Each structure stands twice: as structure tokens, then as C-alpha cells.
Amino acid sequence: MTQPRDDTRDDAPATASKRGDAAVEALSGTIAEAQGSHILGRAVTINKPADELFAFFRDFANLPSFMENVVSIDVLDDTRSHWVVKGPIGRVEWTARVTEEQPGRLIAWTSEEGAQIPNSGRVEFKPVEGRGTVVTATILYDPPGGIVGKVIAKMFQREPGIQARRDLRRFKQLMETGEVATPAMNPKQFEEMGL
Amino acid sequence: MKALAWHGKHDVRIDNVPDPEIVNPRDCIIKVTSTAICGSDLHLYDGYIPTMKAGDVLGHEFMGEVVEVGANSTLKKGQRVVVPFTIACGSCYHCGKHQYSACPNGLPADNQDIAQELYGHEMSALFGYSHMTGGYAGGQAEYVRVPFSDVGPIVIPDGVDDDKVLFLSDILPTGWQAAEYAEIEPGDTVAVWGCGPVGLFSVQSAFLMGAARVIAIDHFPHRLELAKKFGAETINFEESSVYDALMEMTGGIGPDAVIDAVGLEAHGLFVDNVVDQIKASTFLGTDRPHSIRQAIIACRKGGRVSMPAVYGGFVDKFPLGAFMEKGLTLKTGQTHVQHYMPALLNAIMEDKIDTTFLISHRMPLEEAPKGYKMFHDQQNEVTKIVLKTGMQSAA
Numbered sequence: 001m002t003q004p005r006d007d008t009r010d011d012a013p014a015t016a017s018k019r020g021d022a023a024v025e026a027l028s029g030t031i032a033e034a035q036g037s038h039i040l041g042r043a044v045t046i047n048k049p050a051d052e053l054f055a056f057f058r059d060f061a062n063l064p065s066f067m068e069n070v071v072s073i074d075v076l077d078d079t080r081s082h083w084v085v086k087g088p089i090g091r092v093e094w095t096a097r098v099t100e101e102q103p104g105r106l107i108a109w110t111s112e113e114g115a116q117i118p119n120s121g122r123v124e125f126k127p128v129e130g131r132g133t134v135v136t137a138t139i140l141y142d143p144p145g146g147i148v149g150k151v152i153a154k155m156f157q158r159e160p161g162i163q164a165r166r167d168l169r170r171f172k173q174l175m176e177t178g179e180v181a182t183p184a185m186n187p188k189q190f191e192e193m194g195l
Numbered sequence: 196m197k198a199l200a201w202h203g204k205h206d207v208r209i210d211n212v213p214d215p216e217i218v219n220p221r222d223c224i225i226k227v228t229s230t231a232i233c234g235s236d237l238h239l240y241d242g243y244i245p246t247m248k249a250g251d252v253l254g255h256e257f258m259g260e261v262v263e264v265g266a267n268s269t270l271k272k273g274q275r276v277v278v279p280f281t282i283a284c285g286s287c288y289h290c291g292k293h294q295y296s297a298c299p300n301g302l303p304a305d306n307q308d309i310a311q312e313l314y315g316h317e318m319s320a321l322f323g324y325s326h327m328t329g330g331y332a333g334g335q336a337e338y339v340r341v342p343f344s345d346v347g348p349i350v351i352p353d354g355v356d357d358d359k360v361l362f363l364s365d366i367l368p369t370g371w372q373a374a375e376y377a378e379i380e381p382g383d384t385v386a387v388w389g390c391g392p393v394g395l396f397s398v399q400s401a402f403l404m405g406a407a408r409v410i411a412i413d414h415f416p417h418r419l420e421l422a423k424k425f426g427a428e429t430i431n432f433e434e435s436s437v438y439d440a441l442m443e444m445t446g447g448i449g450p451d452a453v454i455d456a457v458g459l460e461a462h463g464l465f466v467d468n469v470v471d472q473i474k475a476s477t478f479l480g481t482d483r484p485h486s487i488r489q490a491i492i493a494c495r496k497g498g499r500v501s502m503p504a505v506y507g508g509f510v511d512k513f514p515l516g517a518f519m520e521k522g523l524t525l526k527t528g529q530t531h532v533q534h535y536m537p538a539l540l541n542a543i544m545e546d547k548i549d550t551t552f553l554i555s556h557r558m559p560l561e562e563a564p565k566g567y568k569m570f571h572d573q574q575n576e577v578t579k580i581v582l583k584t585g586m587q588s589a590a
């Protein structure tokens with residue numbers, strides 16, 4: 001799927017737009033069954049083949065090993081999974097459905113009816129000669145409890161933007177080194193630090 | 196175990212802390228035998244480095260015996276190793292280019308935010324050097340947890356004394372990299388600001404790389420004396436004007452390459468330095484970069500500037516005009532220690548590089564707080580303090 005071209009726009013990714021609504025507009029078109037009023041996008045380069053990264057990511061049960069705020073992910077069937085996530089005001093849950101999949105390249109999802117934080121997004125895996133794979137995550141979401149929720153989230157550092165950035169760094173660490181970095185002095189402390 | 200912990204400005208203590216354990220599969224645990232206090236540790240001691248927490252264990256120059264290994268470590272119990280102060284994974288893009296101090300994979304994801312905000316990018320994790328660099332407990336302790344032990348530590352052959360190889364952990368590679376970054380050509384004159392451990396190893400390295408002359412600058416007579424021992428000419432900046440001296444000594448050309456081995460705590464009552472000190476103490480600026488200014492002004496046109504010295508934030512009055520007009524190049528950075536270790540170990544074994552000359556004091560780990568005070572207060576005589584575990588106190 002390619003981004004709709006607009007000749008008046010520059011070549012910077014829409015997620016870097018200074019106008020939030022423009023970014024949402026531009027990217028909604030790239031996500032099937034898009035929902036969510038806020039956007040975040042992150043790219044990270046991981047020194048591993050795209051197929052390997054995709055395979056690890058596609059097995060959703062693997063995701064809690066680097067996503068800090070994810071409490072659990074139950075895989076319901078081939079396209080549906082149930083997510084329990086630590087939010088700023090307690091746990092939030094939703095069921096996600098895969099809306100698009102290109103093995104080794106792309107996976108997109110949307111949350112089903114009744115999600116506490118409606119969200120949708122896509123993760124792309126693009127091989128880069130000599131550097132591995134650029135992994136780009138684009139997520140649309142409705143922040144919990146509107147503006148207040150966003151402020152609280154920031155205070156607790158669970159603002160989705162910060163969280164996604166850290167999760168992607170941990171994904172990189174796990175894939176490149178087989179571990180998630182920690183200054184913990186022992187396994188118990190590591191557990192308490194929560195990744 | 197016993198460990199040297201930071202509690203605030205000029206307040207370090209021996210604390211009792213839990214022994215480290217294996218956490219990740221590539222970890223090992225080292226029983227420390229020797230560990231040194233570094234000029235960089237003085238920046239922590241003087242309270243210049245943000246994101247320190249009371250109880251943080253210091254020390255990034257250490258070596259010892261492997262006593263425990265994780266499932267994926269390639270080390271064996273009983274091996275003696277020197278540990279690089281930069282924590283690097285060995286498998287990322289930067290490690291592939293041997294830019295180990297740029298490796299992001301040892302730095303916990305949450306700690307990466309600060310550097311990303313401040314510098315635009317995250318840096319490698321370091322041992323015992325604030326939470327911005329990972330919050331890892333350091334090696335001024337009886338035991339240390341060492342991540343990525345399959346690629347970091349270098350194994351030392353039996354029978355080689357600790358004191359000979361300990362400085363492979365930081366200051367020897369740092370002095371060497373500084374000289375390499377000066378891109379020395381045969382016949383060159385190289386000027387080195389600062390005759391601390393880094394400056395002194397730069398002096399030795401510069402000669403080994405073919406410099407015809409090395410001019411060393413400091414104000415401590417004993418430190419200048421050490422530089423002289425390796426063949427350097429000296430300038431005492433309290434007695435002579437550095438710029439004038441350098442111009443006369445180089446026939447008006449200026450040194451072909453300059454090395455700043457001083458850093459953010461430059462000494463001396465220079466006007467710009469005093470202004471910087473006032474600003475630093477009122478948090479308007481944290482760095483006092485007198486030496487780098489002087490080095491740039493003295494450097495010959497088209498010359499090279501190498502800056503191993505550590506700067507953390509923003510600097511005022513950086514002579515960007517002189518830098519541009521004279522067409523200088525600058526190379527700097529935390530040392531890619533892992534890259535240099537094997538060759539430098541060989542150079543030590545072949546007696547091409549002298550390391551032990553630097554050690555002025557050896558003391559038990561338990562006396563580390565006294566060591567910090569001495570190193571801080573008496574820089575002339577105290578060139579390097581090595582702390583030993585299991586050593587009897589002299590007192």
C-alpha cells in the first residue's frame with residue numbers, strides 16, 4: 001500500500017507533520033478500517049532480515065516480551081487476539097483483528113467493537129541493503145479519557161508515543177542481541193523494574 | 196559485598212550492597228581484583244554529571260576473575276579479564292563498524308530518552324556513570340555484573356600483572372584513539388592539553404604514530420615531568436602564555452594537530468574560564484571549555500583537532516569562526532574501547548607501551564573515599580590510584 005501523493009506536500013513522512021489532523025488524514029487512508037483521532041509513528045532500523053523480524057512479530061504471544069505496558073495477549077484465532085494493557089487509569093482491553101498481511105513485509109490491524117481504546121495501525125518491514133530492516137510502526141488511537149487522559153498518561157510515562165518508542169527500542173535489542181538491556185543486579189530486581 | 200557508592204557532591208562511601216547475579220544469558224559476574232579511579236569519576240564527584248542517584252556504585256575501569264557465566268557467555272570461570280567501560284552488543288550496525296560507544300543495545304530503553312532529547316541520539320551504556328548512561332553498577336566493588344560478556348571483556352594471559360593491563364579498560368585506548376584522531380603524519384608537531392592519564396597516553400601514542408615533536412601542556416610540575424620522560428617538550432600554563440609559547444616553538448606555524456585531554460573541568464584563572472565557572476554554578480551552562488578554545492586558536496591552518504575530553508552539554512564562546520576560517524577538522528567521541536583492546540594488549544606484552552609508570556598510589560577498595568579526596572585535592576602527585584580488593588590497609 002502506498003501513501004496517497006499530494007503534490008503540494010513535501011517528502012517528509014506524514015507522522016512528522018506539524019499539523020496533527022493532516023497526518024491523521026493522510027495516514028487513515030493507508031490503514032484498512034482505520035480508527036483513532038491521534039497518530040504516532042516510529043521507525044527503527046534492526047540489523048536482521050525482514051522475514052525473521054516479521055515472523056517474531058506476527059506471533060503476537062511474543063509481543064509482551066518487549067512491550068512494557070502489555071499485560072497479556074491471548075491469540076484467539078489466526079487473525080484475532082485479545083489485548084490487556086496497563087493504562088494510565090487502570091487496565092484497558094480490546095480485541096484486535098488483522099486487516100491486512102503481507103508475509104515478511106506488512107501487518108495491519110484494527111480494534112473490534114467495544115474497545116476501551118479504539119485503535120488501528122500497521123507495522124511495515126522494509127529491507128535495507130547492509131543495514132537490516134527498517135521497521136515502521138504507525139498507530140492511530142483514541143487517547144483514554146480525552147485530554148485529561150493524555151495528561152495523566154504523560155505523568156505516568158504511559159503516553160502511547162513514549163511507550164511505542166521504548167517498545168521499538170526493546171524490540172531492536174531483543175532481535176539484535178537476544179536480550180533486553182537492564183541495569184538490574186539480579187533477576188528479582190529485573191522483574192520489579194518491569195522490562 | 197562492599198562497593199563505593201556516590202551519595203552527593205564530594206560524598207562517596209563504602210556501602211554494603213547485595214551481590215550481583217546473572218540476569219541476562221550473555222552476562223558474566225566478575226570478582227574484581229583491581230579497579231582505578233578516573234578523571235571522569237571526578238566529574239561525578241564534583242557533581243557535574245546529571246542523573247546520579249544516591250547509592251549508585253561507581254567505577255568503569257576494572258578487571259578481575261570470572262566467577263559466574265550466563266548460558267550464552269563464552270567466558271570460562273577462572274579466566275582473568277579486563278572489561279571495557281563502554282557496554283556494546285557486538286551485533287548492531289554500529290558495532291559492525293567498530294563504533295562501539297555508539298551501540299544502543301546496552302542502554303535500557305527508558306534511559307535512552309534523555310540522551311535522545313539532549314543529543315538527538317542515544318549513546319552506549321557505560322559502567323558506573325549515571326542513569327543517563329544506563330544506571331549500571333560500576334566496578335569499584337567486590338563483584339560486578341558484566342553484560343555482553345561474550346564480546347566485551349578481553350582475556351589476559353596468565354602471569355601478566357594486573358597493573359600492566361588494567362588501563363586497557365579506558366584510558367590507554369582513549370589516549371590512543373585521541374592520537375589516531377589527530378591523524379598524525381611523519382614530522383608533525385602535536386600539542387596535548389592536559390597531562391592526566393589520557394593526555395600522557397596520548398603523548399606516548401603520538402610518538403608511536405610518528406610525531407616528530409609532542410608538546411605537553413599542564414600546570415602540575417610532576418605531571419609535566421612524566422610527559423617529559425616520554426620525550427615531550429612541556430609548557431606550564433601558569434608560567435608561560437600557551438599561545439605565545441606554541442607559536443615560538445613551531446616557528447609561527449602552530450602545531451599540526453592539537454589534542455584536548457582536559458575537558459569540562461579546566462583549571463586556571465583565565466577570564467573566560469571564570470565566567471564559565473560562574474555560569475556553571477548557576478546552571479546557565481555546565482561545561483568550562485577553556486582548553487578546547489585555546490587548542491583551536493593555536494592549531495595551524497588546515498590542522499586537526501582531536502578531543503578525547505568529555506563535554507556534556509552546551510558551551511559558550513566556542514571559536515567557530517576560527518575553526519571555519521582556518522579549515523580545521525575535529526574528531527571526538529567516547530572511546531571505541533573494544534576496537535583497540537587486542538592490539539594494545541599486544542603492544543603492552545611487547546613492551547612498546549609503558550602503563551605502570553602512571554600508578555602513583557595503590558590502596559584497598561575500602562579506602563576508596565580517601566582515594567577520591569586525594570585524587571581530587573592533590574593532582575600534582577596523585578596521577579592514578581588503583582584500588583585493590585583483598586589488600587591489607589597500610590595504616
Ligand SMILES: NC(=O)c1ccc[n+]([C@@H]2O[C@H](COP(=O)([O-])OP(=O)(O)OC[C@H]3O[C@@H](n4cnc5c(N)ncnc54)[C@H](O)[C@@H]3O)[C@@H](O)[C@H]2O)c1
Pocket residue numbers: 233234235237238365366369388389390391392393394412413414415418432456457458459460461462463485486502503504505528529530574
Ligand atoms: N573520550 C573518552 O572516552 C574518555 C575516556 C576517559 C576520559 N576522558 C576524559 O578525558 C579527560 C582527561 O581525563 P584524565 O583522566 O586524564 O583527567 P585528569 O583530570 O587526571 O587530567 C586532566 C589534566 O588537565 C590539566 N588541565 C586542567 N586545565 C588545563 C588547562 N587549561 N590547560 C592544560 N591542562 C589543563 C589538569 O591539571 C590535569 O592534569 C577528562 O575530561 C575525561 O573525562 C574521556
Ligand SMILES: [Zn+2]
Pocket residue numbers: 233234235236255256280365366
Ligand atoms: Zn575512565
Ligand SMILES: [Zn+2]
Pocket residue numbers: 283284285286287288289290291298299300
Ligand atoms: Zn552494538
